[in-house]
Structures are given as C-alpha cells and as structure tokens.
Amino acid sequence: MTADDAAPFGVFLVDKPAGPTSHGVLVGIRRQLGRGVKVGHAGTLDPFATGLLIVAVGRASRLLQFLTGHDKTYVARVRLGATSVTGDPEGPVTPTGAPLPSAQAVAAAVAALPAQTEQRVPAFSAVKIDGEALYRRARRGDEVPITTRPIAIRSATLLSADPEGNWFDLEVTCAKGTYIRQVAVDLGEALGCGAYCEALRRTAVAGMRVEDAVPPEDVPGRGAVDIRRALEPMYAYDLDATGFAAIVHGRPVTDPGVGDGQVALVYDGRVAAIAAPDGIGNLKPRVVLV
Secondary structure (H helix, E strand, C coil), X not given: CCHHXXXXXXXXXXXXXXXXXXXXXXXXXXXXXXXXXXXXXXXXXXXXXXXEEEEEEXXXXXXXXXXXXXXXXXXEEEEEXXXXXXXXXXXCEEECCCCCCCHHHHHHHHHCHHHCCEEECCCCXXXXXXXXXXXXHHHHCCCCCCCEEECCEEXXXXXXXXXXXXXXXXXXXXXXXXXXXXXXXXXHHHHCCCEEEXXXXXXXXXXXXXXXXXXXXXXXXXCCECHHHHHCCCEEXXXXXXXXXXXXXXXXXXXXXXXXXXXXXXXXXXXXXXXXXXXXXXXXXXXXXX
16 A cells, blocks of 8 residues: 555645745645655645635545646735735835825726736736746746736626725636736726725635634544535536446446546446546546545
C-alpha cells in the first residue's frame, strides 16, 4: 500500500483566515494529516483575503484541474481617497486628497462593472511575462509592462457604504482570472478619487459556500463534501458493475451521448473517474480515483 492509498481522501471546504498565503494554509493542513499526504487547492487567495478555499486531499488532488474554472463570488470593502501600490492593504498606501464621490456616483460605477470585459493585470500578480511572475519584477523595482486580459463580471451589487463616503462594500460574482483588488483600483480611477481593496472575502465557488467551510485546523476531524457537488455542473453518468470494472483498469466505456465535455463517472453513489469522449463512441478515463 502506498502513502497515497492510506491517506485521507476528499474535497474539503476551508475558511481561510487573513494573514497566511494559500500555500501556507496547505502546509498547516498537511502537517496535521501526516507526512506524505498530498494536499492541493483550487483558486489562490491573497494573504490579506479570507474565505472559501477548496482543498483536495489524497487522490482527490487529481481533481484540482477540474475545480479551477468555476465562477466565484466575493465581498470586498473598497477604501476611497487613497491608492495602494499592491491594490490592497499591504501597500504602501498613499492618500490622494481628492474629493470623495457622491453616493449616486458610487452606485453608478458599481452598476457599470458587468460591462467591463478587459482588466489591467496588477503589477503585483503571479501572471508571467517572458517566464517571470510580474510581482518579482515589481519587488525588484523593475519596470512592469502594462498588459490586459479578458474578464467576465457576472454581477456586481452595492451592499453598504460609509455615510462619510470613505468606503463601500460590494459583492461581485466573476469568472476565473478576475482580480478583485484591480476592480477596486479601477473603481477609484473611474470615480476620480483613488481606491484600493481594503478587505476581501470569497463567499462562494459555484454552488459551494463559505458557510459550509471549516477553519484549516478542523479539516482532519471533518468529513469531506460530496465530490459530485464540487464538480458541478459537470455531467454525471452512473456506471454498472461492468463499466466500473473497465475504468478501474483504465479502459474506456461506451459513450451514452452525454455531450462533448468532461463527464463524472459514478459508481455506487461515488465519483470513480473523470472521463471525456474519445471521438469514436467511448468515454475514456482521464483521472481514475479508485
């Protein structure tokens, strides 16, 4: 038996605290679970951010490639009247002295966010140019090339605001690759006063919500979520005993005509493999979990 076979298995919903990196959270979980246990996560959160981190343990870590493309929902506090080099409280933060916008101007700027289809990539980001992460160049003080990337903001809602006009909270649901701290910076530029993301909390990933998450230190004693829930909206296909025996050995099963995308192959109520059509009438396993 290998260490991977003996390890805990499953997908866990973790409520990341502010302070540690996402990798640091994994290190702590791995330390609790034991040496040699595979632990990974889908969707990095910045150190200052909190909220839902999807963690895969043991053989379930093979599923991470299928868990990174979901839409995500965040609640952000945008601080007005100041800018931050990093777009977040890690700064340095510099007051602009510009007049603060009216409540009506803030509401209009937030309402316009879903129309945004491109975003400037933050200088302090892990996006690579010529093989090097931008944040490494920025920390050295080198010039960071300005680049943009396509984004999709599904919805943006103004939740609350400071009566003095110094901050407001908004909820954003967006596609993969959208930087919320850059959303805050863009809002500050649109409002003419400067802004940065003072606090950020990820509240949902697809149908998974932070209310169901546990602190990192509680992972060893808590049950994993149903993997089918984590894989939504991937189509699920129930195998019979013959089909299960085939995929255990990496052999394809007959394609029932479920579409062109990835398919979760389920046996006895549990996800046994992820497969894809091979173009000749079969579903070929890509990842086998049993």
